[in-house]
């Protein structure tokens with residue numbers, strides 16, 4: 559087997575050929591030594607490096623025969639949800655288990671994420687081989703750090719009253735489903 563064959567697994571028909579856009583929550587973290595800012599997956603302690611695609615890896619097959627990522631019968635891939643409200647479920651889960659030495663979480667943002675490569679569509683979104691944020695929503699109290707992140711990652715920052723939604727949800731966790739839904743609808747343009 560030559561090198562090219564090793565690196566490119568057998569062709570498998572993906573669910574989606576075109577790029578798709580879905581939602582993820584990110585933490586913004588700051589390095590306590592040098593002040594570097596990064597986006598981090600809210601669901602687990604994984605830093606997304608700027609200006610390079612996030613590439614999915616499978617943690618479950620370390621000792622087994624490798625498979626393409628994501629795999630239909632596995633849980634691997636980069637997850638993103640089709641409804642931004644679903645992304646919220648990962649916020650609170652993300653704040654406590656993050657265990658990154660020397661990094662401090664500053665805030666959370668919701669982002670529209672471009673997914674491409676091999677894509678498997680699920681009930682609430684999709685998991686993909688590659689992903690990168692396209693734009694993110696940040697509240698008006700955090701514009702300074704938001705502008706820095708936009709510059710570091712080369713992506714668009716969106717702000718304004720509708721983007722203060724996260725503050726409202728934190729301050730008013732009993733906000734009705736309907737209010738939450740309407741507020742999120744205002745965010746859903748690509």
Ligand SMILES: [Zn+2]
Nearest residue numbers: 616632633634
């Ligand atoms: Zn896997």
